[in-house]
Amino acid sequence: MTDNTQNSTDNAAQASEPKSLEWALILGSSSGFGGTTAIALAEQAGLNIVGVHMRRPTDQDLFEEVTTRVEKAGRKYIPFNMNAANPDRRKDAIEKMAEAMDGSGFRVLMHSLAFGTLKPFIAPMADDTIQQANMDMTLDVMAHALVYWVQDTLRAGLLGRGSRIFTMTSAGSHRIVPNYGAVSAAKAALESHIRQLAVELAPRGITANSILAGVTDTPALRRIPGNEKLIEVALSRNPSGRLTLPTDIANFIALLAKPGSGADWVTGNVINVDGGEDIMG
Secondary structure (H helix, E strand, O other), rough: OOOHHHHHHHHHHHOOOOEEEEEEEEEOOOOOHHHHOOOOOOOOHEEEEEEEOOOOOOOOOEEEHHHHHHHOOOOOOOEEOOOOOOOOHHHHHHHHHHHHHOOOOEEEEEEOOOOOOOOOOOOHHHOOOHHHHHHHHHHHHHHHHHHHHHHHHOOOOOOOOEEEEEEEEOOHHOOOOOOOOOHHHHHHHHHHHHHHHHHHHHHHHEEEEEEEEEEOOOOOHHHOOHHHHHHHHHHHHHHOOOEEEEHHHHHHHHHHHHOOOOOOHHHEEEEEEOOOOOHHH
16 A cells, blocks of 8 residues: 555545544433433533434333433433334434534444344244244344444444444343343344454544443343343342442443543453352353
């Protein structure tokens, strides 16, 4: 590569850099980890929030609280009620985000989408087992969507040096939980995607890490058959003596999101934020 070609490449990369990183994009922003982290990033890291969720007006979630607390913190909150895995909706939404953000970019991009099948692989009746459409949907929403959102926000000039990417994984990526097979596969794929993104984005100064939470009493957990037993086992095993809370995750991400936190050199990892739960076997 000649010097002129190298200079052109460098100039193109610099031209696509956002002028500042004043926003956070939360995929799955109306409940659980995503909603709580949106609040923490506004209150503790001073970030404006773009929230992507799929909800109905009757849903009992954190949407109203997120909106109120982000705005009370003096930050902007722009919600998008959409299927985050729909490529056309994603591209249209990113165009609107870029217009609203006016040259600024995302300091944080968080993937916290929890929508997948909980069917077993093997069951007495064929109709009760997981089908290809179930598996494909789960992996697409809970793993592959991250890659496509990173690709499109990067192309739109919304990610730049200092941006941080976080995904929510769980011990299910390497442990067996009944009826959790497709979600387990998605979590394992998500961790793999993070490692690949970390390497490919490192020259741009963008980090990517998975956050492994302990068992947390969220709406997503309550949808898992036998969740009461999961909670009981986690409480007996966790050396810290309690379940993980959404605020544990939110506060940690907000800490890493602050400039000068020292997190620029932390990338490609699965970071346990679980009070020591997973190391207990």
